[in-house]
Amino acid sequence: MRDQGDLLRLANSLSAHGFLTLPSQEKELEQLMGDEGKILFVLEEVASKKVIGSSLIVARHGTPVSPHLYFQVDPLRRTLQLKFETKGRTELGGLILDPAYRGGKLGKKLSYVRLYYLAQHPKGFQNDIxxxxxxxxxxxxxxxxxxxxxKKFTGMEYRDADQRAREDKQFVRDHFPAHEILIDSLPHEAQLILGxxxxxxxxxxxxxxxxxFHYLDQIDPFDGGPHYGAKQEEIKQDLVRDVLFSETKVKIEI
Incomplete structure (x- = not known):
């Protein structure tokens, strides 16, 4: 599939720099594209028919079989607590734009098209985004x-652990501490990037x-990346529509 080849190219270009936003292996990408619980959007340059970007909706992220993992941050007590969420939220992900096409509004449109889609099909998704x-x-x-x-808990390199966690959440439960972790016990440089x-x-x-959206005081337990969230009714759909359908040469097909 031509789209798949372009997406692999984009995913691998980011994976080479440690940014694992989409699967960079052909088999994993095929599984994603065939998963009814995941809605993949692609941005195509009409003249060349080349896919230059993507974004993704995961209808339910966090189940009893594959829980959503995060550190809950207590900013007052300055602690991190590992959490496993199974009730599920709808997740926005997979946002990639070819660097050659950045600098305009394409990235914003590619991001907001997911929110517009949620508004058109609210019952197909969780209320928490x-x-x-x-x-x-x-x-x-x-x-x-x-x-x-x-790395101290698992003995693994970051990228290897991140790949494994896509399939096996139990190894995190087996190796990470269940007790609170003091933020001040971390190296200063690591503290600075949390959230x-x-x-x-x-x-x-x-x-x-x-x-x-707002910061949830939740971070990725592997790299400390921030988690943002909103309820469907909190999303400002008027602004979303303005961005998507204002002066643009982008043809939106959903």
Whole structure:
């Protein structure tokens, strides 16, 4: 499939820098594209018929079989507590735009089309909407938080552990502590990136907050990336529509 080849190219270009927003393996991407619980949007350059971007909705992220994992941050007590959520939220993910096409409004449209789709089909999704953003990484793609915490518990490299967690959540439960972790026990450099969007996702955080999302005081237990959330009724759909259908040469087909 031509779209699949373009998506693999984009996913691998980001995976090489540690940004695992879409599966970078052909078999995993095929499974995603065939999963009825996941809605994949693609942005195509009409002239070349080349896919230059994507975004994704996961109808339910967090089940008894595959729970949603996160650290709950207590900013007053300065602690992290590992949580396993099974009731499920709808997750926004898979946002990729070819670097050659950045700088305009295409990324914003690619992000907001998911929110517009949710508004058109509200009963097909959870009321709580989640967006997990990537944090700052080291130049080699490693994670300051993982080096300080997760690697000590698992003995694994960040990217290997992140890949494994896509299929096996139990290994996190087996290796990570159930008790609270003191933030002040972490290296200062690791503390600074907790809950902070990275340079690739600062604009995404701003876009989300503009339409009603907020930081949940929850972070990725591997890399410390922030989790943002909103309820469906909190999303400012008038702003979403303005962005999608204002002056544009983008043809939107849903």
């Amino acid at each position: 989640l967006a997990e953003l990537l944090p700052p990484f080291n130049p080699d793609g490693s994670s300051l938080l993982w080096e300080a915490l997760g 902070q969007p990275g340079p690739e996702t600062k604009a995404v955080a701003k876009m989300l907050m503009e339409v009603g």
